[in-house]
Amino acid sequence: MVKVFVTGATGAVGPYAVRALIDAGHEVTALARTDEKAALAKQFGANPARVSLFDAEELTTAFAGHDAVVNLATSIPSLAMFPFTFAWRANSRIRVEGSAAVTKAALAAGVPRLVQESICMVYPDSGDAWITESAPLDLVPIVTSTPVAEGNAQQFTNSGGTGVVLRFGLFYGPGSVQSAQMMGLARLHFGIVLGPAKRYMSLIHLEDAGQAVVAALAAPAGIYNVACEPVTKRGFGDAISDAVGKKQWVRGPGRLASLGGRNMNLVLRSLRVSSDKFSRATGWAPKYPTVREGWAATASTG
Numbered sequence: 220m221v222k223v224f225v226t227g228a229t230g231a232v233g234p235y236a237v238r239a240l241i242d243a244g245h246e247v248t249a250l251a252r253t254d255e256k257a258a259l260a261k262q263f264g265a266n267p268a269r270v271s272l273f274d275a276e277e278l279t280t281a282f283a284g285h286d287a288v289v290n291l292a293t294s295i296p297s298l299a300m301f302p303f304t305f306a307w308r309a310n311s312r313i314r315v316e317g318s319a320a321v322t323k324a325a326l327a328a329g330v331p332r333l334v335q336e337s338i339c340m341v342y343p344d345s346g347d348a349w350i351t352e353s354a355p356l357d358l359v360p361i362v363t364s365t366p367v368a369e370g371n372a373q374q375f376t377n378s379g380g381t382g383v384v385l386r387f388g389l390f391y392g393p394g395s396v397q398s399a400q401m402m403g404l405a406r407l408h409f410g411i412v413l414g415p416a417k418r419y420m421s422l423i424h425l426e427d428a429g430q431a432v433v434a435a436l437a438a439p440a441g442i443y444n445v446a447c448e449p450v451t452k453r454g455f456g457d458a459i460s461d462a463v464g465k466k467q468w469v470r471g472p473g474r475l476a477s478l479g480g481r482n483m484n485l486v487l488r489s490l491r492v493s494s495d496k497f498s499r500a501t502g503w504a505p506k507y508p509t510v511r512e513g514w515a516a517t518a519s520t521g
């Protein structure tokens with residue numbers, strides 16, 4: 220049993236991570252910004268801590284006595300606001316200033332391990348080729364803060380700790396706002412194709428992302444992709460439609476997604492991401508190996 224401090228515990232992936240950690244026998248402290256969120260954290264079985272993500276001094280006190288800090292805090296805008304760089308300011312602040320404060324505090328408190336959330340959507344369009352962690356990055360404005368947070372985890376390792384970065388695929392599953400929106404569209408017979416149909420996407424069910432956080436407690440320092448079997452953009456939409464049991468009458472936006480401007484380039488790319496490095500290092504394997512199983516399970520919850 221180890222003692223883990225989790226930020227972002229009250230978001231989409233956080234509750235899955237907290238439950239998985241507790242089920243694995245660990246003790247969890249969860250950052251909670253309000254009384255309501257503190258009650259929620261208690262409901263998951265975590266001990267709430269009222270502390271600012273941007274105050275390294277407060278965080279140092281809160282982190283004392285923990286064996287690991289897991290930084291899952293994010294503030295991702297809604298699908299409609301996705302193309303607008305200004306809508307990502309809060310998220311950028313979390314990734315730049317928040318991760319710096321978390322890293323500084325974890326070092327000051329003598330916490331030996333830091334797990335930093337990150338994303339796979341930083342890789343360049345790679346067609347049918349598999350993408351590993353050594354691929355170069357191709358950043359659009361809304362994700363320039365991502366390597367900053369990863370760099371802070373690297374600095375944690377350079378300072379003697381074990382910094383683990385989890386580059387997650389696109390989250391989906393119960394609790395994801397975007398998943399609910401996409402299932403709603405599929406129920407209206409809309410086939411969702413996020414870019415050119417034959418390109419690849421890499422996703423991860425929230426439950427599998429939660430289990431990856433547990434596995435990360437035993438991973439050697441480094442950067443790891445965490446995604447299930449990549450799927451074509453057409454296959455992704457088909458899996459949602461089949462999961463909700465509705466035929467597709469129209470499909471989109473396909474290539475029209477490029478009208479959203481440069482930031483939407485992220486959505487159009489072909490990202491066939493390999494998570495072999497993480498599986499080899501930790502033994503982690505997704506419960507939902509493809510989106511077919513994952514969407515079926517998601518749709519069955521409502």
Ligand SMILES: NC(=O)c1ccc[n+]([C@@H]2O[C@H](COP(=O)([O-])OP(=O)(O)OC[C@H]3O[C@@H](n4cnc5c(N)ncnc54)[C@H](OP(=O)(O)O)[C@@H]3O)[C@@H](O)[C@H]2O)c1
Pocket residue numbers: 226227228229230231232233250251252253256271272291292293294295296313337338387388389390391394395396397
């Ligand atoms: N890899 C991916 O595809 C990916 C990554 C991240 C998010 N998403 C998706 O995007 C949607 C929206 O995500 P989201 O990141 O906005 O919300 P979210 O997942 O609902 O919540 C993010 C977590 O970060 C916390 N947080 C946010 N700002 C904070 C701050 N300033 N200080 C401390 N903690 C802070 C939130 O706390 P509160 O509960 O107090 O707000 C919450 O616990 C979700 O449905 C999720 O599935 C996808």
